[in-house]
Amino acid sequence: GNSVTQMEGPVTLSEEAFLTINCTYTATGYPSLFWYVQYPGEGLQLLLKATKADDKGSNKGFEATYRKETTSFHLEKGSVQVSDSAVYFCALSDSERDDKIIFGKGTRLHILP
Amino acid sequence: GAGVSQTPSNKVTEKGKYVELRCDPISGHTALYWYRQSLGQGPEFLIYFQGTGAADDSGLPNDRFFAVRPEGSVSTLKIQRTERGDSAVYLCASSLSGVGGTEQFFGPGTRLTVL
Numbered sequence: 518g519n520s521v522t523q524m525e526g527p528v529t530l531s532e533e534a535f536l537t538i539n540c541t542y543t544a545t546g547y548p549s550l551f552w553y554v555q556y557p558g559e560g561l562q563l564l565l566k567a568t569k570a571d572d573k574g575s576n577k578g579f580e581a582t583y584r585k586e587t588t589s590f591h592l593e594k595g596s597v598q599v600s601d602s603a604v605y606f607c608a609l610s611d612s613e614r615d616d617k618i619i620f621g622k623g624t625r626l627h628i629l630p
Numbered sequence: 631g632a633g634v635s636q637t638p639s640n641k642v643t644e645k646g647k648y649v650e651l652r653c654d655p656i657s658g659h660t661a662l663y664w665y666r667q668s669l670g671q672g673p674e675f676l677i678y679f680q681g682t683g684a685a686d687d688s689g690l691p692n693d694r695f696f697a698v699r700p701e702g703s704v705s706t707l708k709i710q711r712t713e714r715g716d717s718a719v720y721l722c723a724s725s726l727s728g729v730g731g732t733e734q735f736f737g738p739g740t741r742l743t744v745l
Contacts, residue, residue: 521672566733616734620672620673
């Protein structure tokens with residue numbers, strides 16, 4: 518079945534550091550790929566998405582590229598801020614069927630000032 | 631309202647009791663999803679409604695779990711004979727169509743604690 522594997526946390530970085538959170542997936546067909554973010558005390562919200570191979574999703578300085586050849590969707594940001602501290606979830610959905618989302622376990626990110 | 635709302639925000643119950651969790655989706659969204667998030671894990675899919683019908687209930691863990699959406703808007707997740715292992719945050723999400731990668735908007739969740 519479909520699944521998502523992402524790097525375990527917590528990840529601790531200093532402000533302005535470069536961020537990469539690795540994510541790989543297993544899927545039949547052509548899934549849509551997502552990164553969701555959960556800030557402390559807030560609900561889950563979509564950060565970015567890509568719906569086909571080689572698409573790049575971007576938002577708030579974060580980027581991720583849909584790599585079919587390596588079945589990956591790594592999240593990157595060039596210069597993190599304290600306000601980026603949150604839990605990040607990589608996810609996929611079979612958008613031709615019913616869009617139910619399969620999530621990774623999440624990566625907690627701490628940014629130190 | 632502007633977003634997905636869920637009530638109650640917190641529910642504490644005793645083992646063996648029955649609970650109902652409510653979800654109010656964004657107005658006009660035909661697709662509604664329930665997920666369950668255990669501590670330290672990502673959300674896991676439970677059930678998907680398209681309109682009034684349950685189009686995919688493959689994620690319901692057993693027959694103690696049931697959900698309804700009688701008028702195609704508000705949904706209720708019902709759990710019978712609760713067990714301690716049911717303790718989790720139950721999330722509801724809605725989207726415009728339910729196919730094609732349309733964005734799902736999540737509610738704040740109901741934290742269920744079974745003592």
